[in-house]
Amino acid sequence: MINLKINGKDYPVDVDPQMPLLWAIRDFVGLKGTKYGCGIAQCGACTVHLNGQPVRSCSLPVVAVANKNITTIEGLSEDNSHPVQKAWIEEQVPQCGYCQSGQIMAAAALLSKNASPTEADIDAAMQGHICRCGTYPRIKRAIQKASETKPSKE
Known part of the structure; x- marks a missing residue:
């Protein structure tokens, strides 16, 4: 079990530790705002914040981000007020x-x-x-x- 801290909430996910963060966010946590574009960290569609820094989630394994602060597009604001x-x-x-x-x-x-x-x-x-x-x-x-x-x- 790997704990992901996404948008201020804890999400324990039972996934392969090498699974790209993008798929854990979309398929296991259910947040669909982060998109798959290229799968090789070149296009930026999958960008999220990791401890405040932008990262490409399609090539970042979940094991590398366990218990770190992840912010997705849904975490910027609940009402598009950012x-x-x-x-x-x-x-x-x-x-x-x-x-x-x-x-x-x-x-x-x-x-x-x-x-x-x-x-x-x-x-x-x-x-x-x-x-x-x-x-x-x-x-x-x-x-x-x-x-x-x-x-x-x-």
């Missing part, structure tokens, strides 16, 4: 939408480390995240818009 999600909607980024959860997770990781990224910072952070629909200009605008959003004080 600044990146809001900017994605406002800029109408998705076309087919398939790659978008990975794109959003990469953008959220960037903004958590760099609240005011330059265009070069955005390009570097998003490099290797493939969008077959070619919505890269909208993705960049959404990241810039989200970087201008100041968190509300509660």
